[in-house]
Amino acid sequence: MASQPVSATLRRTRRPSPKEEPRVSDVTTQHATERADFQATSDPALLESADRGESQLLDYHQLYELWERQQWRTQDLDFSQDRVDWHERIPPDERYARMYGLSSFFVGEQRVAEELGPMMRACPQEDMRIFLCTQIADEARHVAFFDRFYAEVGVLEAGDLRGRLEETSQHLNPEFEELFDQALRDRVDRLGRDPGDLETLVEAVTIYHMVIEGMLALTGQHFIIEYNEEQGTLPAFVEGFLKVARDEHRHVAFGARFLRDMSQRDPRYTEAIQRAMADALPLAEGVLRPKWIPEEQPDDVEIFGTTIAETREFAAKALGRRLKVIGLVATA
Secondary structure, three states, rough: HHHHOOOOOOOOOOOOOOOOOHHHHHHHHOOHHHHHHHHHHOOHHHOOOHHHHHOOOHHHHHHHHHHOOOOHHHHHHOOOOHHHHHHHHHHHHHHHHHHHHHHHHHHHHHHHHHHHHHHHHHHOOOHHHHHHHHHHHHHHHHHHHHHHHHHOOOOOOOHHHHHHHHHHHOOOHHHHHHHHHHHHHHHHHHHHHHHHHHHHHHHHHHHHHHHHHHHHHHHHHHHHHHHHHHHOOOOHHHHHHHHHHHHHHHHHHHHHHHHHHHHHHHHHHHHHHHHHHHHHHHHHHHHHHOOOOOOOOOOOOOOOOOEEEHHHHHHHHOOOOOOOHHHOOOOO
């Protein structure tokens, strides 16, 4: 997909559907994160009580059992209407603008799936390792979900998974590469050499579960889903992406539980969390700003009905709630 000019403001009114039947977005009255299946994950970001540092985090076995109850299949999604929407209802400049978010998820899911093995082996308890095995399966399913969407909707020209990953990577910004290929991978490589290095494991979980999944992925999912629901576009993508988001909340709940347990075990692990945050947060700030937005544009520029400043505020609030429950931020 060649580079195209993109309007700085992309708020649009809802487009009429080629069909008159009600779409999923037409009957949505409750935000997905308020649903019982999302609340069941115990992710502190979803709970107002976390502002006071209160949260009933699930233990590792309970998280595994929840994974068993929340299974889904990419094969059950029908992308036929999404193909119509992408090619006939979404203008070319908006398709190009949407590619930053889509590419970040597609490539990001593939990158993190590769990094979980050493992290799983380094976990000090069997129930931790069992849960991370489920997360490896989840991340592979997320890659399959995006690959099906790209292939069946006809988003890219490449004809296989490897080609689609390479083609879509052109939409990523340098901060994305630094966060995934340096900050996270360097720590995972150290774990591969020394699985007993628990400080490095804590740093890796902080970057993976708190920053990449908790701040970036779940923030992007929130606004991408919201925009598509408002516009009445890509119904199968929204259906699948909601399931991806539910998985991510479960993963982040594991990260919050793990980091709380480790920080209570030894103060040096609290210091490890703080080190990882210091390295990763500036990169995450950059990832939240799409590559195609000019540097001179302020953070109040609006994309798809939301400003960059609003996305950063959303991400910071979610991170703050999780850190309060972990015990790293004082409660009001």
